[in-house]
Amino acid sequence: MKTKLAIIGVGLIGGSLGLCLKDKLGDKIFITGLCRTEKSMKAAMELGAVDYADYDLEKVVGDADIIFLSPPVLQIVPMVKKILPYLKDGAIITDAGSTKQFIWHELKKILPPNIYYIAGHPMTGREKSGVTAANKDLFKNKAYVIVEDTGAPAEAHEKLMSILKLTEANFTTLDIAKHDRCASIISHVPHVTAAALVTLLNRAGDDLNSCLKLIGGGFKDTTRIASSNADMWADICITNADAISNNLRDLQKILGEVITAIDAGDRQAIHNYFAKSKERRDEILRTVEKKFDPN
Numbered sequence: 001m002k003t004k005l006a007i008i009g010v011g012l013i014g015g016s017l018g019l020c021l022k023d024k025l026g027d028k029i030f031i032t033g034l035c036r037t038e039k040s041m042k043a044a045m046e047l048g049a050v051d052y053a054d055y056d057l058e059k060v061v062g063d064a065d066i067i068f069l070s071p072p073v074l075q076i077v078p079m080v081k082k083i084l085p086y087l088k089d090g091a092i093i094t095d096a097g098s099t100k101q102f103i104w105h106e107l108k109k110i111l112p113p114n115i116y117y118i119a120g121h122p123m124t125g126r127e128k129s130g131v132t133a134a135n136k137d138l139f140k141n142k143a144y145v146i147v148e149d150t151g152a153p154a155e156a157h158e159k160l161m162s163i164l165k166l167t168e169a170n171f172t173t174l175d176i177a178k179h180d181r182c183a184s185i186i187s188h189v190p191h192v193t194a195a196a197l198v199t200l201l202n203r204a205g206d207d208l209n210s211c212l213k214l215i216g217g218g219f220k221d222t223t224r225i226a227s228s229n230a231d232m233w234a235d236i237c238i239t240n241a242d243a244i245s246n247n248l249r250d251l252q253k254i255l256g257e258v259i260t261a262i263d264a265g266d267r268q269a270i271h272n273y274f275a276k277s278k279e280r281r282d283e284i285l286r287t288v289e290k291k292f293d294p295n
Helices: 012-029 040-045 056-060 075-087 100-111 154-167 175-200 205-213 217-227 228-237 243-264 267-288
Strands: 002-010 031-034 065-069 094-095 118-121 143-147 170-173
Touching: 002 012, 012 031, 012 040, 031 040, 031 056, 056 075, 056 154, 056 243, 065 075, 065 154, 075 100, 075 228, 094 154, 100 118, 100 175, 100 228, 118 154, 118 175, 143 154, 154 170, 175 205, 175 217, 175 228, 175 243, 205 243, 228 243, 243 267
Parallel strands: 002 031, 002 065, 065 094, 094 118, 143 170
Antiparallel strands: 118 143
16 A cells, blocks of 8 residues: 655755655655745655645645654644644654654644654754755664654554665664753754854954965864754754753863863863863764764
8 A cells, every 4th residue: 555655844854755765665655745935846846855745734744644744843833733634543743853852742732642743853964955955865874763752552653664764774762851862962062063163263353364264174074064954953952942051051161171271281181181082982983883874
């Protein structure tokens, strides 16, 4: 029987999922999509990320077995409210939101017992956005978190995973609170920090033009993710505020310790800071590269 998938937000993530599943399943899956603009909808169909795209929500989700939500986080709950009247019994809602507690806190108030939510977070992306940046292999060998404590029955999980496993991602499960804490450290704070480094450069005043002449691999590598979508990251910071704020304060403390060592001319303390970080990073990468692609 043909699987019917609706993708709400056929951008980088949603578009990549569509491309992957059409590549793997062909006519065995029918994918409908909703994009923000007519241009994006046309591109999604021309690229083959969806079979059909429309602004009409009933046409997009009305007969869908699985609904994959990939708009900015703060748009997910309002979108679910809009599509609920059109969903069939047993429909599975999943998402690609980078924060999970906020979404689940709101969804559990409105979801009827015959509609299931399974929280997901593919830990992948690029600094470019939109369906034209989509790639069928975007998920391959990347971590993909599935949160299992949202009340969906086992058969719903099995149905969803029979589709998602075709992405060849490395799936892991976390409870919902731990997901948000870990995502803050691994993803959210690094994005805030990358943007801060660009802001630091931008505030160089009279030195700005001279600094620009010196830009090389180090600056490009450490700030690459600062080119990510601003709407997405504003929503992430609002919906995972406690974890992000707490980890930024911890980072602030670490930087304060480095400032103290530099001001004191304490070369040994500075050396230890870099040496321990190098040793730990090398150890971490050796471990995770055996499990998934960390890039």
